Amino acid sequence: MSVNLEDLRISIAGRSIVKGISMRVGDGERVGLIGASGSGKSMIAKACLGLLPSVADVRGSIRIGQQEIVGADERKLAGIRGSATGLVVQNPAAALNPVKRVFDQVALPLTLHYQLDREQIRTRVIDMLRRVGLTETIADKFPHQLSGGQQQRVAIATALVTSPKFIIADEPTTSLDSITQQQIVDVLVSLVDDSGASMLFITHDFSVLSRATTRCAVLDEGVLVEEGSTHDLLREPKHPVTRILVNAATELTFQRNAVGQGITDGQGVHGRNDEGAAR
Ligand SMILES: Nc1ncnc2c1ncn2[C@@H]1O[C@H](COP(=O)(O)OP(=O)(O)OP(=O)(O)O)[C@@H](O)[C@H]1O
Numbered sequence: 001m002s003v004n005l006e007d008l009r010i011s012i013a014g015r016s017i018v019k020g021i022s023m024r025v026g027d028g029e030r031v032g033l034i035g036a037s038g039s040g041k042s043m044i045a046k047a048c049l050g051l052l053p054s055v056a057d058v059r060g061s062i063r064i065g066q067q068e069i070v071g072a073d074e075r076k077l078a079g080i081r082g083s084a085t086g087l088v089v090q091n092p093a094a095a096l097n098p099v100k101r102v103f104d105q106v107a108l109p110l111t112l113h114y115q116l117d118r119e120q121i122r123t124r125v126i127d128m129l130r131r132v133g134l135t136e137t138i139a140d141k142f143p144h145q146l147s148g149g150q151q152q153r154v155a156i157a158t159a160l161v162t163s164p165k166f167i168i169a170d171e172p173t174t175s176l177d178s179i180t181q182q183q184i185v186d187v188l189v190s191l192v193d194d195s196g197a198s199m200l201f202i203t204h205d206f207s208v209l210s211r212a213t214t215r216c217a218v219l220d221e222g223v224l225v226e227e228g229s230t231h232d233l234l235r236e237p238k239h240p241v242t243r244i245l246v247n248a249a250t251e252l253t254f255q256r257n258a259v260g261q262g263i264t265d266g267q268g269v270h271g272r273n274d275e276g277a278a279r
Pocket residue numbers: 012017035036037038039040041042043044053
């Protein structure tokens with residue numbers, strides 16, 4: 001499903017946060033959104049899902065498929081959120097309900113938005129858990145009994161169980177170690193591609209960005225300053241802000257490599273997946 005943002009402006013209490021951005025995520029496309037902390041990335045993500053606080057003044061247009069989000073009433077937004085869009089956030093522990101078992105978490109969007117019988121829901125939930133790389137045994141567990149990577153897999157299963165056609169991933173791997181990050185990005189990308197959905201992927205991490213997206217946009221203080229293929233943008237950043245971001249990320253990678261970080265995760269180096277099962 002294609003998504004079009006046109007002259008999107010967001011301000012809160014008279015402070016302009018997003019200052020007239022226009023961008024498009026084409027049908028089946030995976031687009032990255034990068035920018036310094038506080039540049040307005042999450043505001044844009046929330047605006048796309050109608051999740052901004054009521055004090056936010058939103059102008060311009062966000063079209064998801066044929067549906068206009070700006071100015072839509074809560075009933076319409078709830079319908080779009082439940083079926084057309086999916087959100088994967090940074091902290092899966094916060095996104096999951098601590099007193100619900102995995103099965104019930106993943107089943108919830110189906111029970112809220114579709115008329116399915118118990119068997120249909122069970123089949124769909126177990127299939128979804130398998131597709132994110134988890135086994136059926138995890139269905140009876142509570143979030144606190146899972147690793148961070150397993151929690152994020154459950155969160156992805158929950159976000160994608162209704163087969164949404166537009167997915168927003170807002171820093172979905174930030175709280176994970178580097179090996180698990182790669183596994184989670186690969187799971188997300190293959191699910192998105194298999195379903196033909198489009199995705200807006202917000203991240204600070206350039207290795208994640210190049211793995212997850214083909215095109216990306218750079219945000220600086222609420223303004224889009226550069227847009228292009230992810231490959232070209234990372235190789236030859238044109239705007240000074242992009243250059244600063246890319247150089248800072250490159251420096252960090254060198255520092256990490258120098259101290260041997262990023263390859264120390266037990267699951268990865270011992271050939272085990274998030275389930276703890278030998279691969
Ligand atoms: N509920 C709110 N009320 C007022 N201002 C807010 C609110 N939420 C965010 N902001 C402000 O909006 C600006 C953009 O925030 P946003 O969370 O979109 O940044 P971001 O680019 O996603 O940053 P990060 O990478 O750190 O998550 C920030 O200056 C932030 O302080």
